[in-house]
Amino acid sequence: MARWSYPRPSPTEITSHQAWMSRRRFLAASSIAMGGMMEQAARPAMAEGLRTRPGPFQAEEKPTPLTDVTHYNNFYEFGLGKSDPSTYASAFRPRPWTLSVEGLVAHPRVWDIDRLMAAMTLEERLYRMRCVEAWSMVIPWDGFALADLLKLAEPLGNARYVAFESVLRPEQMPGQQPGLDSLPWPYVEGLRIDEAMHPLTFLAVGLYGQTLPNQNGAPVRLVVPWKYGFKGIKSITRIRLVEQMPPTTWNRMNASEYGFFANVNPDVDHPRWSQATERVIGGGGFFGGGRKRTLMFNGYGEQVAGLYSQMDLRTYF
């Protein structure tokens, strides 16, 4: 019996299945990017389908209808009303866009958003979202774990917090123009490094399988499902690894109402209202949505309670 052999690549040379699969995604993304360059003006209006796959942590609840997710928003850069973001966000240009990962990291880098999306494996996660105003939604986000991006940058040993900064464009964002009701801009947020590296912590670049709409924080936003929604900073331009706890916008505005941690907690009330229950957004008029009990850590206690085992959550709310 003739024995034959052929030169085999060593195991380290074999392209992983994941990388092999992502090559198609890269090709698709770059063709989208090139197409986008040709019809830049048309881009924001036409949301593109994302190549995404189901990820872990799928919530059991029914997703909130897309129109509610895109027309009931707190995005004060566009105005204080819930419908202001969907009304005014069409003037916002989310591309070209760069996201800088910097500070206490071995490999700081300024990412082009489309290159970043091509480099990452996009997955869908159905997360509960609980707003500090006592309403809630269930949203299918598309994106990748923040930890995956931070690992590429390799945080240094003394990096203890992650500071996020949003965009400052008063000419495109009417809410950023000076006024009585204006906040200090740009919006800033922060996480402790262990919170940032947690697999639940997510950077979303899409929702419902489509490119992230402007009013939901295009082109890239943070989603931390066990914290109140205001922690989910939108239209991020800068991620900075730091040693000290960074300032956060709402905490600066009113420290007695908005803490740095802002973990969803039905037992710690907002000074002006109870956090024990939440209004479920989802249409149906007065009698459609209803109210439900708010869960500790928004129902993600099994995954994240360990992060806070040594802390008094009444003091560090």
Added chain:
Amino acid sequence: MPYLSGSGRNRTVVPWRFETWILTIVGLVPAALYFWYGAHDQLGADPVNVFERWLGLWAVRFLVLTLCITPLRVMTGYSLLRYRRTLGLLAFWYACMHVAVYVGLDQRFDMPVLWRDMTRRPFLMIGFCAFILLVPLALTSATWAIRRLGRRWRTLHRLVYVVAVLASVHFLMAFKTYTPTSVGYAAALCGLVLWRGGHALWHVRKRVRQDGPRQGTVLK
């Protein structure tokens, strides 16, 4: 004098008339319209909250209109006094609906939560106080009550100025930041209260100048 028409032609307490009924019905249109929208899923993603805030806003609007009647008469001589009771009652009805929607539609009669709200949260305590103080005013708005209470009626109904200040604070606290709307209405309410205080003071001084101190009037 409250609820007395000053024309001389008809110096009696004005009865509950046809035009005030029309005003009442027109005044209730915003509530009816939004209730219909809400029941038919036309109030957006968070209809209960929209309806609740809408009713509160209209309560404040009618309170402003009620308090405008006297300054308007003093400054322009144009008296809409016969509509003041209706406007005041509309403010009361809107406050009632506002509270009812909060208790029923919003909190779904969750008694432990409501109890904590009423005992621990200044925002809701202040709003509730304003509502409670409106109740005796609404109960004594009937013509027979005005006749029966006489001078004490006027004293009692000065409570409306306390309500205006409480409502302003509650309204300002209902927003995360100071908005043009909240600051505008609060300034209007507080401005009307201040005007009334200044006007009363000016009246007392004028009377003192003309007649000398009256018995029992303490002057500083």
